[in-house]
Amino acid sequence: MLRAEDISMRYFRKTGQANHFYAVKGVSLALCPGEVTILTGRSGSGKTTLLHMLAGLLTPTGGRVLLDDTDLYALPDTELSRLRGAKFGVIPQGRSAVDTLTVLENVLLPGQLRGERGDAEGALRWLDALGIAHLKDARPAELSGGELRRMAIARALAGNPEVILADEPTGDLDDENTEAVLTLLRRRAAEAGKAVLLVTHDSEALPYGTRVYRMECGALSAL
Amino acid sequence: MGRAHLPVKNLLRKPGRTAALVLLTALLAASVFGGSVVVGSLRRGLESLEARLGADIIVMPAEAESKVSFKNLLLQGTTGAFYMDASVLDAVRGAQGVEIAAPQTFLASLKADCCAIKVQIIGIDPGADFTVKPWIEESYSRGLGDMEVAVGCKVTAGVGETLKIYEQYTHVVAKLAETGTGLDTAVYCNMDTMKKLLAAAEAKGVTHRLTSGSDVISAVYVKVKDGADPAQVNNWLNGHIRKVTAVRARSMFTDVSDSLSGIARAARVLIGAVWALALVILLVAFAMMIRERRREFAVLRLLGVSRRGLRDEILAETALCGLAGALIGVGVAALGVFPFTTLIETQIGLPYLTPAPGTLLTLAGGTVLATLAVGLLAGAWAAARLSRTDPGATLREGA
Ligand SMILES: Nc1ncnc2c1ncn2[C@@H]1O[C@H](COP(=O)(O)OP(=O)(O)O)[C@@H](O)[C@H]1O
Ligand SMILES: [Mg+2]
Numbered sequence: 177m178l179r180a181e182d183i184s185m186r187y188f189r190k191t192g193q194a195n196h197f198y199a200v201k202g203v204s205l206a207l208c209p210g211e212v213t214i215l216t217g218r219s220g221s222g223k224t225t226l227l228h229m230l231a232g233l234l235t236p237t238g239g240r241v242l243l244d245d246t247d248l249y250a251l252p253d254t255e256l257s258r259l260r261g262a263k264f265g266v267i268p269q270g271r272s273a274v275d276t277l278t279v280l281e282n283v284l285l286p287g288q289l290r291g292e293r294g295d296a297e298g299a300l301r302w303l304d305a306l307g308i309a310h311l312k313d314a315r316p317a318e319l320s321g322g323e324l325r326r327m328a329i330a331r332a333l334a335g336n337p338e339v340i341l342a343d344e345p346t347g348d349l350d351d352e353n354t355e356a357v358l359t360l361l362r363r364r365a366a367e368a369g370k371a372v373l374l375v376t377h378d379s380e381a382l383p384y385g386t387r388v389y390r391m392e393c394g395a396l397s398a399l
Numbered sequence: 400m401g402r403a404h405l406p407v408k409n410l411l412r413k414p415g416r417t418a419a420l421v422l423l424t425a426l427l428a429a430s431v432f433g434g435s436v437v438v439g440s441l442r443r444g445l446e447s448l449e450a451r452l453g454a455d456i457i458v459m460p461a462e463a464e465s466k467v468s469f470k471n472l473l474l475q476g477t478t479g480a481f482y483m484d485a486s487v488l489d490a491v492r493g494a495q496g497v498e499i500a501a502p503q504t505f506l507a508s509l510k511a512d513c514c515a516i517k518v519q520i521i522g523i524d525p526g527a528d529f530t531v532k533p534w535i536e537e538s539y540s541r542g543l544g545d546m547e548v549a550v551g552c553k554v555t556a557g558v559g560e561t562l563k564i565y566e567q568y569t570h571v572v573a574k575l576a577e578t579g580t581g582l583d584t585a586v587y588c589n590m591d592t593m594k595k596l597l598a599a600a601e602a603k604g605v606t607h608r609l610t611s612g613s614d615v616i617s618a619v620y621v622k623v624k625d626g627a628d629p630a631q632v633n634n635w636l637n638g639h640i641r642k643v644t645a646v647r648a649r650s651m652f653t654d655v656s657d658s659l660s661g662i663a664r665a666a667r668v669l670i671g672a673v674w675a676l677a678l679v680i681l682l683v684a685f686a687m688m689i690r691e692r693r694r695e696f697a698v699l700r701l702l703g704v705s706r707r708g709l710r711d712e713i714l715a716e717t718a719l720c721g722l723a724g725a726l727i728g729v730g731v732a733a734l735g736v737f738p739f740t741t742l743i744e745t746q747i748g749l750p751y752l753t754p755a756p757g758t759l760l761t762l763a764g765g766t767v768l769a770t771l772a773v774g775l776l777a778g779a780w781a782a783a784r785l786s787r788t789d790p791g792a793t794l795r796e797g798a
Contacts, residue, residue, distance in 0.1 A: 224795055225791075225795075228789075228791030228794065228795070229791070231701070231791070233700070233701060233789060233790045233791035233794065234789045234790075234791030234792060235789055253705050253706045253707070254705040254706075254707060254708075256705075257700065257703055257704060257705035257706070257708065258703065258705070260701070260702075260703050261702060261703015261704070262703065266701050268698070268701060268794050269794070269795075270794070271694070272694075272698045272701070272794070273698075274405075274695055274698060274699070275413075275695065276405075276408050276409045276412040276413060277408065277412075281408075285702060286702045286703060289699075289702055289703050289704055289708075290703060331702075
């Protein structure tokens with residue numbers, strides 16, 4: 177289980193009288209195995225910031241993030257990085273392809289970085305499930321936004337991570353692919369017992385969630 | 400990173416970017432290596448010539464001054480055809496403060512006589528000589544006999560062969576080590592042989608005897624006694640022997656040596672400036688490359704690469720670029736310098752002798768290591784800058 181305990185992210189920026197503001201303010205949240213947690217909210221409300229802090233990618237200015245009983249940000253960088261590679265599958269917002277690698281190599285990369293041999297068959301199964309197996313030898317530069325997004329999803333899922341953190345994974349997908357991806361994520365939780373966080377402002381996604389939260393000005397409220 | 404072979408893939412699959420970095424590095428390495436070789440060659444050329452012509456004073460006929468410049472005579476080892484009566488030698492020996500006075504007689508061969516190039520024939524007195532004899536003895540220790548010659552390294556005839564000079568057959572008994580000067584095209588013989596050659600040349604109408612029957616010499620090389628002042632000896636010789644000019648060879652060497660070390664210093668400053676500039680350019684280039692790729696690097700961090708792992712990835716890339724650039728640069732500089740040794744030598748008009756292979760290897764190795772170090776420094780610097788930001792912050796940018 178991944179838990180955020182009262183975490184905050186404070187940035188320095190002139191807003192009114194204060195010279196700083198909170199992108200995330202005192203949020204506590206638990207992502208449980210077998211559940212899909214959905215996070216919605218307006219653009220700029222702090223969703224990405226929260227997701228990055230949960231993923232061990234951004235050090236909070238306050239609070240703790242615990243994976244089971246391990247305080248992520250108390251770990252040395254090498255340990256935290258190893259843990260991130262082994263336990264987390266992160267689908268970031270925007271482009272995240274390594275341009276010099278093919279689609280298949282991109283999907284195999286996390287495993288290779290962990291020092292594994294690289295399970296090409298498994299990777300191809302994920303590409304197939306997302307409908308882009310035919311692009312396995314293409315370079316990211318040749319792909320459309322939706323195809324790149326699905327490649328990133330395949331890459332995040334291929335390592336069989338305990339925690340899946342997806343930042344607007346259906347943002348540039350058509351309806352059909354949106355449904356396929358949402359179904360896939362729900363099945364990771366329901367059938368494989370993974371903890372899934374789904375950041376979205378797609379109302380269509382809400383039914384897929386076990387719990388749904390709404391983010392507003394850095395604060396979290398249950399829907 | 401092991402299995403992913405990321406650095407190699409990143410370099411090979413972005414050939415334009417890689418080529419630019421390699422080229423930049425090669426330029427740096429080439430200028431450093433090439434510059435060092437040229438400066439080193441000048442230094443060694445001068446040292447070698449100084450060792451060969453280690454005389455304090457050289458006495459020549461006064462008319463010689465109009466025929467050759469003394470500076471050329473010393474620096475290039477070129478000789479001329481000028482003569483004075485052999486009695487000058489006794490006069491020089493009688494001067495106060497003179498320890499050794501060794502005569503030399505010069506004769507130029509006819510062009511098609513023996514060799515492809517016109518050679519200088521230099522007669523020495525093996526008993527007195529202290530300038531070329533030690534050098535000849537490096538390759539031939541028995542002393543030059545009658546009609547035996549020792550040849551400079553650029554004379555085509557080899558040891559054991561016969562060299563025909565003015566219809567006279569001489570025996571090549573030694574081939575001398577390279578000096579990087581005109582002495583490399585000279586042929587050395589003893590004074591008896593020289594007399595025969597002079598007579599043979601005269602028979603062909605190519606000589607300049609002063610008075611028929613008397614012996615001639617071209618120059619007297621003087622070593623002064625310890626404690627004697629070479630300037631005073633020089634003045635005395637100029638004042639007391641008629642129709643000769645005495646010049647202070649060593650001081651001339653010191654002059655040239657000084658100006659040469661000036662050149663070397665300037666070259667070092669220049670090479671240093673090239674290094675500094677290249678260092679800055681490399682640092683900026685690598686920093687720009689890494690800044691442009693910071694999102695890609697943040698993605699690697701997201702996928703589980705630690706700060707240290709990322710630094711190693713970047714260092715591996717910059718080291719590979721640096722190594723390739725250094726090897727290419729040293730290779731190109733070698734191709735640009737070594738085949739043109741003769742051209743450089745004639746262009747700069749200074750003795751020029753390529754350093755020994757060991758020195759060259761050290762120089763090449765040093766250049767490669769230094770270039771590699773610059774690449775690593777640039778990589779480490781860029782990686783350190785990169786690791787100051789959390790990957791989460793970079794991933795948010797422009798997403
Ligand atoms: N590095 C930063 N410096 C200053 N402000 C930032 C920084 N990163 C994010 N913010 C601000 O924090 C707020 C939340 O951003 P974000 O988490 O990306 O929102 P969302 O993902 O909900 O659209 C925004 O107002 C954004 O401008
Ligand atoms: Mg966002």
